[in-house]
Amino acid sequence: MEIPQPSCTFLTISETGLGKRTDFDEYTKHSRGGQGIFTHSVTARTGKVVAARTVKPDMELILISESGIVMRTTVESISKIGRAAQGVHVMNIGPGDRVASLATIDMSKPAPSANGNGPTANGASANGRRPQRRSGRRR
Numbered sequence: 001m002e003i004p005q006p007s008c009t010f011l012t013i014s015e016t017g018l019g020k021r022t023d024f025d026e027y028t029k030h031s032r033g034g035q036g037i038f039t040h041s042v043t044a045r046t047g048k049v050v051a052a053r054t055v056k057p058d059m060e061l062i063l064i065s066e067s068g069i070v071m072r073t074t075v076e077s078i079s080k081i082g083r084a085a086q087g088v089h090v091m092n093i094g095p096g097d098r099v100a101s102l103a104t105i106d107m108s109k110p111a112p113s114a115n116g117n118g119p120t121a122n123g124a125s126a127n128g129r130r131p132q133r134r135s136g137r138r139r
Helices: none
Strands: 009-014 018-022 049-055 059-065 070-074 099-106
Touching (some): 009 099
């Protein structure tokens, strides 16, 4: 499930490396008991949907295949097409290989500080080590 946001599109990637971006306006609202709506035509050419994300134009993507091939690309390099379309080739997959995962990187957010003044985003100091915990008693 993804939540529509202003100036965002819906990105889908299939296991054969096909992807597409679609405006959220193409997805009609359904009430309780609705049958849903198709977003990807599953055929032998497209394969099953591996990932679906809400993306902004300034994001970057990292695609990983089952054989360990990693590819980085921008969201803007993927065509914005209709809901019924199959998509465009985002990653070339060899025979017997499939797209395994997708990660998104938001390039609009600043990177964590590593200048030595305090901890970084993961709690480590600038040298990469976490501060030692102090127990409540003296030694």
